[in-house]
Amino acid sequence: MPRQMSDRKLITYYNPESPIAETYRTLRTNIQFSSIDNPLRTLIVTSPNSGDGKTTTVANLAVTYAQEGKRVLIVDTDLRKPSLHQLLSLSNLTGLTNVLMNETEWQQAVQETSVSGLFLLSCGPTPPNPSEILNSRKMQQLIDELKEQYDIILFDTPPALIISDSLIIASKCDGVILVVSGGVTKRQHAEKVCASLAHVNARMLGVVLNNKNKRERKKEYAVYFRK
Structure with missing residues (x-):
């Protein structure tokens, strides 16, 4: 039985009627209508x-997909600083790195969460060569196999300005959501990440503006999607 998840961060699960939860559902809907x-x-x-x-x-977006009846998998590819297992109150003893190193099958590594239809493939032990194993044939093979079992797969990646791992995963996926922090993220940093993603032919779906105050949040988010 999964342990209690973080009610402070998983607002789409613990407070689904809140304005912030509705914002995540709006994000999901806009992603769906983009293609x-x-x-x-x-x-x-x-x-x-x-x-x-x-x-x-990524966790709240995944919950909204699961609440829609989708079979959803989150994969933690932040191999240097994984945290999804903590947010979802699950184990990180076995995960993605074990699968990529041929130490276990992905079916044994995937964990069920407290949310119906939502599953997690945690990071697993930190490897000495994160970029190399993420760019391996095994990783592409794994993605192809997972697509046969899940309706949608969401990847949590390292910060793209700091580590190139995000670009590796982006080149293998259908689209990218960039999260920026209001009043904190510098515009030139966001632009640099967008340029790097374009260089690997990643499809940028949009930017999520995070950490706005409550009075401004809904307005800012709506303005973004009218562009």
């Missing part, structure tokens, strides 16, 4: 720097 004819199956959520809120965003 109606060819539904997006694999998405990465990244940010320029640590602390921008990417992990909280």
